[in-house]
Amino acid sequence: xxxxxNLTSGLRALFHKQEVEQEMDEExxxxxxxxxxxxxxSGMRPEQALRAARVEMGSLDAVKEEIRSxxxxxxxxxxWQDLRYGLRQLRRNPGFTAVAVIxxxxxxxxxxxxxxxxxSVLLRPLPYKDPDRLVMLFEKDKTFRVDTLxxxxxxxxxxxxxxxxxWRARTDVFDEVGAYFWFPSRFVFTSxxxxxxxxxxxxxxxxxxxxxxxxxxxxxxLPGEDRPGENDKVLLGYGFWQRRFNSDPGIVGKxxxxxxxxxxxxxxxxxxxxxxxxxxxxxxxxxxxxxxKQSRNAKNLEVIARLKAGVSVEQAETVLKTLxxxxxxxxxxxxxxxxxxxxxxxxxxxxxxxxxxLLLFGATGFVVLIACSNLANMLLARGVLRTRELxxxxxxxxxxxxxLRQVIVETVLLAVLGGAAGLAIAIWAVRALVALGSxxxxxxxxxxxxxxxxxxxxxxxxxxGAVSALVPALRASRTDVNEALKQTPGASAASGSARGLGxxxxxxxxxxxxxxxxxxxxMVNTMAHLYTVDLGFQPQNLLTMRITLPAYKYGExxxxxxxxxxxxxxQVLERVKALPGVRSAALIDTLPFSGVxxxxxxxxxxxxxxxxxxxxxVATSGYFKTMDIPLRVGRFFTEQDNNAxxxxxxxxxxxxxxxWPNDNxxxxxxxxxxxxxxxxxVVGAARHLRLDLPAGPETYRPQAQEVGxxxxxxxxxxGNPTRLAPAxxxxxxxxxxxxxxxxxxxxxxxxxxxxxxxxxYTSLLGIFAALALALAGVGVYGVNSxxxxxxxxxxxIRMALGAQxxxxxxxVVGQGFKLTLIGVIVGVAxxxxxxxxxxxxxxxxxxxxxxxxxxxxxxLTAIALLACYIPARRATKVDPMVALRYE
Amino acid sequence: xxxxxxxxxxxxxxxxxxxxxxxxxxxxxxxxxxxEQISRGVFRVNPGSLFPAFRxxxxxxxxxxxxxxxxxxxxxxxxxxxxxxxxxxxxxxxEWGRQIAAITRIMEIAE
Numbered sequence: 002x003x004x005x006x007n008l009t010s011g012l013r014a015l016f017h018k019q020e021v022e023q024e025m026d027e028e029x030x031x032x033x034x035x036x037x038x039x040x041x042x043s044g045m046r047p048e049q050a051l052r053a054a055r056v057e058m059g060s061l062d063a064v065k066e067e068i069r070s071x072x073x074x075x076x077x078x079x080x081w082q083d084l085r086y087g088l089r090q091l092r093r094n095p096g097f098t099a100v101a102v103i104x105x106x107x108x109x110x111x112x113x114x115x116x117x118x119x120x121s122v123l124l125r126p127l128p129y130k131d132p133d134r135l136v137m138l139f140e141k142d143k144t145f146r147v148d149t150l151x152x153x154x155x156x157x158x159x160x161x162x163x164x165x166x167x168w169r170a171r172t173d174v175f176d177e178v179g180a181y182f183w184f185p186s187r188f189v190f191t192s193x194x195x196x197x198x199x200x201x202x203x204x205x206x207x208x209x210x211x212x213x214x215x216x217x218x219x220x221x222x223l224p225g226e227d228r229p230g231e232n233d234k235v236l237l238g239y240g241f242w243q244r245r246f247n248s249d250p251g252i253v254g255k256x257x258x259x260x261x262x263x264x265x266x267x268x269x270x271x272x273x274x275x276x277x278x279x280x281x282x283x284x285x286x287x288x289x290x291x292x293x294k295q296s297r298n299a300k301n302l303e304v305i306a307r308l309k310a311g312v313s314v315e316q317a318e319t320v321l322k323t324l325x326x327x328x329x330x331x332x333x334x335x336x337x338x339x340x341x342x343x344x345x346x347x348x349x350x351x352x353x354x355x356x357x358x359l360l361l362f363g364a365t366g367f368v369v370l371i372a373c374s375n376l377a378n379m380l381l382a383r384g385v386l387r388t389r390e391l392x393x394x395x396x397x398x399x400x401x402x403x404x405l406r407q408v409i410v411e412t413v414l415l416a417v418l419g420g421a422a423g424l425a426i427a428i429w430a431v432r433a434l435v436a437l438g439s440x441x442x443x444x445x446x447x448x449x450x451x452x453x454x455x456x457x458x459x460x461x462x463x464x465x466g467a468v469s470a471l472v473p474a475l476r477a478s479r480t481d482v483n484e485a486l487k488q489t490p491g492a493s494a495a496s497g498s499a500r501g502l503g504x505x506x507x508x509x510x511x512x513x514x515x516x517x518x519x520x521x522x523x524m525v526n527t528m529a530h531l532y533t534v535d536l537g538f539q540p541q542n543l544l545t546m547r548i549t550l551p552a553y554k555y556g557e558x559x560x561x562x563x564x565x566x567x568x569x570x571x572q573v574l575e576r577v578k579a580l581p582g583v584r585s586a587a588l589i590d591t592l593p594f595s596g597v598x599x600x601x602x603x604x605x606x607x608x609x610x611x612x613x614x615x616x617x618x619v620a621t622s623g624y625f626k627t628m629d630i631p632l633r634v635g636r637f638f639t640e641q642d643n644n645a646x647x648x649x650x651x652x653x654x655x656x657x658x659x660x661w662p663n664d665n666x667x668x669x670x671x672x673x674x675x676x677x678x679x680x681x682x683v684v685g686a687a688r689h690l691r692l693d694l695p696a697g698p699e700t701y702r703p704q705a706q707e708v709g710x711x712x713x714x715x716x717x718x719x720g721n722p723t724r725l726a727p728a729x730x731x732x733x734x735x736x737x738x739x740x741x742x743x744x745x746x747x748x749x750x751x752x753x754x755x756x757x758x759x760x761x762y763t764s765l766l767g768i769f770a771a772l773a774l775a776l777a778g779v780g781v782y783g784v785n786s787x788x789x790x791x792x793x794x795x796x797x798i799r800m801a802l803g804a805q806x807x808x809x810x811x812x813v814v815g816q817g818f819k820l821t822l823i824g825v826i827v828g829v830a831x832x833x834x835x836x837x838x839x840x841x842x843x844x845x846x847x848x849x850x851x852x853x854x855x856x857x858x859x860x861l862t863a864i865a866l867l868a869c870y871i872p873a874r875r876a877t878k879v880d881p882m883v884a885l886r887y888e
Numbered sequence: 889x890x891x892x893x894x895x896x897x898x899x900x901x902x903x904x905x906x907x908x909x910x911x912x913x914x915x916x917x918x919x920x921x922x923x924e925q926i927s928r929g930v931f932r933v934n935p936g937s938l939f940p941a942f943r944x945x946x947x948x949x950x951x952x953x954x955x956x957x958x959x960x961x962x963x964x965x966x967x968x969x970x971x972x973x974x975x976x977x978x979x980x981x982x983e984w985g986r987q988i989a990a991i992t993r994i995m996e997i998a999e
Contacts, residue, residue: 007947010947031915059935
């Protein structure tokens with residue numbers, strides 16, 4: 002009640018000011034009248050009475066002020082006055098205001114944009130029910146060591162059907178345990194339009210229950226629909242349903258032909274649902290439920306589980322480890338050295354993105370720090386220039402609190418302006434980031450600045466404002482009024498400590514900027530190395546595409562498939578080679594930078610105790626010529642290497658060096674005793690999955706002797722390869738109109754895709770470093786021009802006494818140079834101390850690379866000196882007479 | 889000019905105003921005069937303290953202002969005690985009594 006009354010009465014005082022003032026006047030006048038009348042009654046003459054009453058009352062204005070300052074609204078009003086005064090101050094110094102706001106906006110914008118990304122990737126809940134309770138369950142190889150052929154693999158492994166059933170039985174830890182086949186299947190979808198391959202997941206019927214996601218149409222799978230014979234149902238992804246079924250609302254119950262089989266559509270999943278790896282449809286995985294029939298070696302199931310409420314990841318892992326120990330005892334031949342691990346789903350999806358985003362976030366923190374110290378520096382300088390003004394206000398009766406508040410209000414005003422501009426920058430930058438990084442950072446598509454980002458930006462700007470305001474405001478409030486008033490404006494007294502503080506801020510700015518520059522420099526260096534790395538083949542003018550012949554059409558039995566597929570591919574090669582613009586064409590089953598890899602162990606005839614790991618490739622005879630992979634010794638495959646002739650192989654020089662370091666491998670036999678392959682040639686090694694790893698050992702087999710499963714068609718073109726794509730596709734469709742041709746891309750595009758992550762992080766770090774450099778430059782400039790204006794008088798005397806322009810230049814620039822040097826040294830030390838954060842991201846360059854460090858130090862020094870030189874030059878232009886008279 | 893109201897114990901002015909208004913609604917000067925008269929000139933309340941006190945009491949809901957016409961065709965602001973104000977006066981009076989008694993005891997010991 003009373004609060005409400007307080008509020009309304011305060012609001013009335015604020016908004017009906019005139020009325021309230023009038024009433025106050027009237028009441029006071031009435032008081033005066035009454036007092037006068039009383040005095041007249043006791044015998045005074047009217048004039049006398051009036052005077053006495055007035056004297057008693059005192060200053061009418063003071064009384065009114067007393068009355069006014071009674072309520073909360075008066076605090077608000079003086080605050081409003083401060084605010085208006087602050088705004089006037091900012092308007093009066095547009096240069097200062099602009100630089101301060103821009104500084105803050107850049108710092109806040111960058112950090113908010115990054116926060117949006119970090120926020121959505123790391124903090125935003127996954128689009129599943131209670132995602133924190135979702136975990137991935139793995140078997141874990143106790144004997145795991147890093148495999149040179151598969152550098153990205155770790156000790157975690159999917160499980161077998163008996164393994165899944167063991168885990169499912171533990172209803173004391175898991176609410177629900179679901180699974181899906183470890184790699185997505187490709188389904189051929191044919192219709193009146195182009196044939197298409199879609200990724201489909203084979204999933205247990207309860208997977209959607211585990212995730213807590215409901216279809217938007219129809220239902221998800223029922224229990225038991227994952228048994229063999231029951232699994233002819235399909236759930237469609239939203240995009241696939243839109244694209245190929247015209248968003249047919251009556252789709253449920255209709256049938257769809259996929260890879261030559263008919264499935265009944267039971268439902269459509271919501272937009273954006275692509276669990277686990279961009280799947281567009283889901284079919285039930287036919288579980289053979291008799292565990293005795295299934296080997297525990299067939300570890301083909303990725304398992305996702307929902308933890309029971311209150312059960313921790315560690316508890317679940319303990320349970321699984323105990324289970325694993327039991328299995329190890331019971332099935333030693335299959336489960337020896339296998340234990341288990343539980344990984345939260347988010348962590349599983351994130352991989353090492355987390356560490357990298359946090360690194361970038363750290364970099365943004367640096368930029369914000371630089372922006373803040375810049376602002377502090379500017380305010381500090383201005384605070385000293387304003388000492389007189391503040392002293393004047395103090396002399397006129399403003400309390401210390403009022404003065405402090407005035408300065409803080411002005412700073413916060415700046416911070417809010419900067420924050421608003423920063424938010425605008427952030428919104429723009431988030432869009433740019435999403436465009437730049439959507440291919441490499443999971444979950445980036447849906448990023449948009451949200452309220453948390455807004456509060457983060459506001460928090461940043463207010464903290465920046467408060468920190469920046471603290472020092473100058475405290476200084477201002479401590480000023481001795483008498484001293485300050487005696488001081489002449491622009492004289493240098495009392496600025497010694499300010500100059501020291503300013504210097505410290507500049508040094509830290511420069512040091513932070515150098516750390517960022519060094520990081521960015523190393524990353525740019527890495528990019529340069531990646532782009533110029535010798536791939537082992539020529540990626541220019543190569544058009545590539547994947548052709549997977551569906552087994553339902555070409556035969557489930559391998560020998561039948563081999564004959565039919567061979568015939569088909571022969572025709573394809575013949576037709577595309579005839580196309581104008583195609584210089585050569587070939588087929589290979591595992592194309593570099595296609596994401597496909599394969600490997601096996603081989604033995605060498607005469608050395609049967611050893612095994613050698615090698616990647617296996619199946620290629621047509623023209624492959625090496627098409628890719629421009631050089632021949633070291635021997636020969637390439639020819640048309641004569643076919644079913645009728647002896648089995649042959651070509652190895653790369655990595656394998657050759659490994660197996661026969663001092664010997665010629667030509668004519669040697671490798672493979673297995675059942676089928677020895679004669680080595681006919683040695684070729685150069687071609688990088689395969691990663692730009693930053695040298696090629697592993699490779700063994701090529703001629704396609705005519707060993708038909709591969711899915712094949713990539715590679716064309717060396719004489720012009721722009723993408724322009725040939727439609728012609729090539731129509732040639733293939735002229736052989737089989739239902740044959741999907743997928744993943745049509747140039748080789749350069751594929752490689753760019755592999756460098757995309759690196760490029761994403763490099764460009765971000767580069768942007769931050771450039772920002773830091775610019776801000777630090779502004780900071781140095783600001784401090785120097787302030788110091789020059791402070792010393793105008795002194796410099797004038799020096800010039801009057803005969804100092805030359807160069808002397809003045811040396812004096813002013815020399816001082817800045819000293820600060821710069823200290824900043825660079827501190828920065829280099831800092832960068833060296835932080836180098837381990839970059840180690841995983843670098844290629845071809847050490848984190849201590851001296852050249853990079855020297856270069857970035859030079860750049861920073863140059864910028865800093867330029868920032869010193871401009872005000873110094875201005876100082877030399879000062880007319881000594883003007884400077885002397887300035888007082 | 890000596891401001892005798894400043895000699896008032898902190899917070900007692902509010903109580904004195906409430907007590908004065910307990911009898912009848914009054915305008916500002918009337919209240920000041922009544923306090924002065926009853927205290928036999930010991931307390932003289934100046935407007936700089938009086939009016940802010942009115943605002944305070946008004947906002948607390950203890951007194952209610954009312955504009956009434958005066959004999960010379962003007963209007964004057966009269967204050968009257970509200971029901972809540974009456975209650976407040978009662979508790980303040982009781983509290984005051986306890987305090988006075990306590991202070992008196994202390995002063996007697998001190999002598």
